[in-house]
Amino acid sequence: MKKALVPAAFAACCVPLLWLGIQLLTSNLGANPIEALLDGLGYVAFVLLALTLACTPAQILLGWKWPIRIRKLLGDFCFFYACLHLLTYTVIDQGFDLRAIAKDVLNHKFIFLGISTWLLLLPLAITSTQGWQRRLGFRRWKRLHRLVYLAGGLASFHFLLRFKTPRLETVAWIGVVCALLLVRVVEAARRRARVIESP
Amino acid sequence: MRSSEITPKRLYVRRREFLKLGAGSALALSLPAFAKAKVEHGPKLAGVTANPKYALPEEKKNAFEDITTYNNFYELGTDKSDPSENAGKLQTRPWTVSVEGEVGKPRKWDIEEILKSFPIEERVYRLRCVEAWSMVIPWDGFPLADFLKKHDPTSRAKYVAFESAVQPQMPGVKGYAGIPFPYLEGLRIDEATHPLALLVVGLYGEALPNPDGAPIRLIVPWKYGFKSAKSIVRIKLQETQPQTTWNQYGGGVEYGFYANVNPEVDHPRWSQAKERRIGEFSRRKTLMFNGYPEVASLYAGMDLRKFY
Numbered sequence: 001m002k003k004a005l006v007p008a009a010f011a012a013c014c015v016p017l018l019w020l021g022i023q024l025l026t027s028n029l030g031a032n033p034i035e036a037l038l039d040g041l042g043y044v045a046f047v048l049l050a051l052t053l054a055c056t057p058a059q060i061l062l063g064w065k066w067p068i069r070i071r072k073l074l075g076d077f078c079f080f081y082a083c084l085h086l087l088t089y090t091v092i093d094q095g096f097d098l099r100a101i102a103k104d105v106l107n108h109k110f111i112f113l114g115i116s117t118w119l120l121l122l123p124l125a126i127t128s129t130q131g132w133q134r135r136l137g138f139r140r141w142k143r144l145h146r147l148v149y150l151a152g153g154l155a156s157f158h159f160l161l162r163f164k165t166p167r168l169e170t171v172a173w174i175g176v177v178c179a180l181l182l183v184r185v186v187e188a189a190r191r192r193a194r195v196i197e198s199p
Numbered sequence: 200m201r202s203s204e205i206t207p208k209r210l211y212v213r214r215r216e217f218l219k220l221g222a223g224s225a226l227a228l229s230l231p232a233f234a235k236a237k238v239e240h241g242p243k244l245a246g247v248t249a250n251p252k253y254a255l256p257e258e259k260k261n262a263f264e265d266i267t268t269y270n271n272f273y274e275l276g277t278d279k280s281d282p283s284e285n286a287g288k289l290q291t292r293p294w295t296v297s298v299e300g301e302v303g304k305p306r307k308w309d310i311e312e313i314l315k316s317f318p319i320e321e322r323v324y325r326l327r328c329v330e331a332w333s334m335v336i337p338w339d340g341f342p343l344a345d346f347l348k349k350h351d352p353t354s355r356a357k358y359v360a361f362e363s364a365v366q367p368q369m370p371g372v373k374g375y376a377g378i379p380f381p382y383l384e385g386l387r388i389d390e391a392t393h394p395l396a397l398l399v400v401g402l403y404g405e406a407l408p409n410p411d412g413a414p415i416r417l418i419v420p421w422k423y424g425f426k427s428a429k430s431i432v433r434i435k436l437q438e439t440q441p442q443t444t445w446n447q448y449g450g451g452v453e454y455g456f457y458a459n460v461n462p463e464v465d466h467p468r469w470s471q472a473k474e475r476r477i478g479e480f481s482r483r484k485t486l487m488f489n490g491y492p493e494v495a496s497l498y499a500g501m502d503l504r505k506f507y
Contacts, residue, residue, distance in 0.1 A: 030280060031269035031477050032332060103470060109370075110468040161468055164453060165377020167277060186230050 009070040016044040024173070025094075034092055040083040042114075046155055050177055053152050057183040058085035066130040072128055075148070079125035086118050113158035120151040149184075152177045227228055236284045238267035243404030246317055247339050253322035260315035260323060261334040265477050270410040271328070272429055273376045274369045282410035285370050285407075289430065291414040300360075301433040303351030310414050314400060317341035317348075321404065327489045331482075332347065333474045338418055339401030344392040352436050353387070354477060359391040360384070360441035361417055362433035366377045378448050384428040386419065389497055395420055398431075405434035421488040423458045455507045459498070460489035464507045 009173040029036035055067035071101050074180050094101050104111040124145055126132070133141045156174040161167055217299050240263070272282035275289060294310040327333045347359070363382035365372050372380050390396065397418045400407055407413040412429025419426050425445055435441070445453045453467070462485040464474045473482040488494050498506075 002397070031265040034475065034480075035332070092480075093475075093482075097473075097482075100470060100472065107465060107470070108468050153476075163277070165277070165448070167377065168375055184217065 005066055005069060006073060016081070034088070038085065038088045038093055039122070040197060041081050041088055042159070042162075045078055045081035045085050046159055046173065047146075048074055049155055050173065050180065051178065053148065053180040054079055057180050059072070060183055060187050061193055076125060076128055079121045080097055081123055082118050086115075089114075104172055106123065110158065110161040112155050113161065117151050117154045117158060120147050120154065124151075149181055152181065201296065212238050218222055229268060236268070236280070236411060238283050238286055238408050239404075241401075241408055243405055244314075244339055244401045247319045247401065247404050250314075250320040250322050253324065255323040255325070255335060258323065258325065258384075259478075260337055261477055266334060266336055266402060267410050268407045269344040269477065271425065272371075272410055272412065273329075274365065274371045274382065274430070275362065275379060275410065276371050277376055283370070286409040286476075288366075288368050288370055289364070289409045289413065290368070291313035291409065291430075293412050294432075296415060296431060298347075298350050299433070301353040301356035302436050302439045303353060305350070305351060312315065313346075317345060319400065322418040324395075324418060324465075325489050326420065326427075327474060327485065329425055329454060329458070329471075331465060331466075331469060331471065331474045331483075331485075332477055333489075334477050338397060338399045339404060339407075340418065341450040343417065344394065345394040345435070345502075346398055347392060347434075352506045355438045357387050357388055357438050358436070358438035358440050359388060359429040360429075360437060361386075361431050361433040361504055362435070363412075364430040364432045375437055380445050381432075382428060383442055384417070384426055384445075385443050385446050386426070387497075388436070388493075389442075390419065393494060393497065394459060395494065411437075417439065421460060421491040421494045423454065423460060425454070426458050427490055457498075457506045458507070459503065460485065461487060461493075461503055461507065462503055462505050463487075 010159045019036060020029075024033060026031070031042075055071040055074070058064045081088050088149065088174060090096060090101055094104075106112070126148060127136065127144060136144065149199060156177050160174060161172050162169065214217045228420075266285040268280040269279050271279065275282040275285040292310070296308045296310065296313065297306075299305045299309070319341055321337055321339050323335060323337045325333060325335050326358075361384040363380075363384075365381045367373070386396070397420075399416050399418045400414060402408060402411055407416065412427075412431075415431050417427045417431060440456060445457060445458075446456050460471075465471055471485055474485045475482050
């Protein structure tokens with residue numbers, strides 16, 4: 001049971017990729033498959049980011065320890081889908097027109113937020129291994145990985161700006177991310193209070 | 200608490216497996232739905248003649264399926280696939296179009312009368328959406344100018360306002376779509392009477408399918424698609440510039456009143472320099488006025504960066 005957790009989570013994380021791949025190969029992504037692929041990959045990356053952010057609150061609120069065991073896996077898969085999302089945008093959608101991409105990034109906060117999120121996730125993905133944890137020292141490593149909170153915020157706004165009007169679904173997801181971050185703030189405040197009460 | 204409400208032990212001990220399964224399937228199921236409903240062909244329109252002046256022989260027409268399953272029609276839902284999936288939620292008969300305001304002869308038309316009163320021609324137009332995709336579509340319709348002339352516009356008719364239908368059973372109207380309804384659009388009178396401006400009642404020689412704005416819609420091919428109001432119930436001629444939906448929304452953040460296709464002026468969230476023709480892989484350059492330079496004289500002396 002315990003042993004099955006990580007492989008099961010790994011398999012679950014592969015499902016969206018397989019599903020998108022099958023839909024693409026069977027021409028089931030509609031009239032604009034590139035847009036559908038871009039949206040699909042971005043969506044999965046966002047959901048995985050939210051799930052990664054949910055592991056600690058699950059421990060704090062529900063006492064579950066098992067999500068922590070798959071947190072690294074979820075984070076790595078989040079970055080994997082974010083990379084596919086970025087590649088789809090730069091290579092397929094924009095045809096690797098670097099000038100057009102640079103203009104998009106500089107002139108439009110929607111694209112700027114997306115790229116920023118990926119750039120924030122990059123060092124976290126690189127240093128997600130135990131080796132890097134040791135090399136940096138746990139405290140410094142932990143401080144670095146707090147960048148994921150910022151990434152969650154930027155990704156939320158990127159997602160919100162995807163549509164002409166704020167969609168209920170997107171707003172709900174942003175609410176989820178806010179709640180997950182709030183749990184940490186409250187927990188940190190409680191801990192500080194406990195330390196003061198019992199010196 | 201009844202015993203039936205208690206989780207069976209067998210399931211309880213396997214709860215982690217269930218949570219994992221739940222998380223996995225939630226992830227898979229929450230992917231945007233691309234399932235597209237097939238849209239039925241409408242009845243053939245009688246007496247349609249192709250207008251050779253607007254045949255666009257150099258362009259490849261988009262397939263009926265693409266034109267009817269990839270739409271923006273917020274009354275039927277905000278996803279591109281919603282209008283085709285909810286096509287049945289638009290009731291197109293009985294249908295009246297009211298022409299009012301600064302006209303000598305206001306009139307309430309029944310749609311059948313309109314279909315009988317104007318000779319219908321086929322015109323192949325490029326359609327450029329503000330979202331940087333485009334199609335080539337064989338519309339069937341008649342010039343808006345001919346329609347307006349029947350009502351004797353007065354000298355105070357400087358603008359034309361269009362109002363789209365709101366029906367209680369439309370899913371987008373019932374729920375939250377982010378924009379107020381009815382959908383409002385407008386043109387300056389000289390734009391509305393330009394020979395390119397078309398009232399459309401058909402597609403590929405058949406009655407206009409619901410996702411495309413049945414039974415009657417506007418097409419102004421040199422402007423972004425949202426200017427071409429769908430499922431029109433009211434046309435009002437007036438002296439002042441009408442409020443339009445996307446101009447109202449967020450204080451005109453989304454787009455201005457004119458919304459002419461212009462590769463030089465960016466959308467707030469992306470560049471308009473290029474577009475993806477539906478069915479093509481690489482983006483192509485967007486043409487000024489969507490490749491209809493004959494409208495340029497309408498905007499002589501205007502700063503199109505300011506009046507975008």
